[in-house]
Amino acid sequence: VDRLMVYYNENDRFAAAWLRELIKAGLIAPGDVDERSIADVRAGDLAGYGQCHFFAGIGGWSYALRLAGWPDETSVWTGSCPCQPFSAAGKGQALADPGHLWPEWERLIAECLEVTGT
Numbered sequence: 248v249d250r251l252m253v254y255y256n257e258n259d260r261f262a263a264a265w266l267r268e269l270i271k272a273g274l275i276a277p278g279d280v281d282e283r284s285i286a287d288v289r290a291g292d293l294a295g296y297g298q299c300h301f302f303a304g305i306g307g308w309s310y311a312l313r314l315a316g317w318p319d320e321t322s323v324w325t326g327s328c329p330c331q332p333f334s335a336a337g338k339g340q341a342l343a344d345p346g347h348l349w350p351e352w353e354r355l356i357a358e359c360l361e362v363t364g365t
Contacts, residue, residue, distance in 0.1 A: 251297025253278025265305050275309035276319040286351045290358040301326035
């Protein structure tokens with residue numbers, strides 16, 4: 248079975264470096280780590296990727312999918328937007344917080360759906 252290309256988006260440099268180490272160790276699906284903000288990612292950047300993990304952190308979604316028996320060869324999008332705008336860990340700015348990235352992820356999803364026609 249051909250492997251799908253896997254995309255990880257994580258703009259924290261430490262977490263992105265950790266993702267690369269987990270990939271090298273074979274603990275998460277092999278793939279490319281993009282350190283740009285999701286605000287800078289466009290639909291065309293994702294062409295050819297079957298699995299896309301946004302706000303990838305330290306690869307929790309890829310690891311969990313493997314534990315659940317989800318094959319690396321099966322397409323999936325995952326993401327866990329930062330919670331700080333809405334939690335006690337943040338500044339209490341909610342929708343006004345520049346770290347509220349759901350609108351950017353929603354934009355990217357809509358852009359990809361438009362490109363694929365689904």
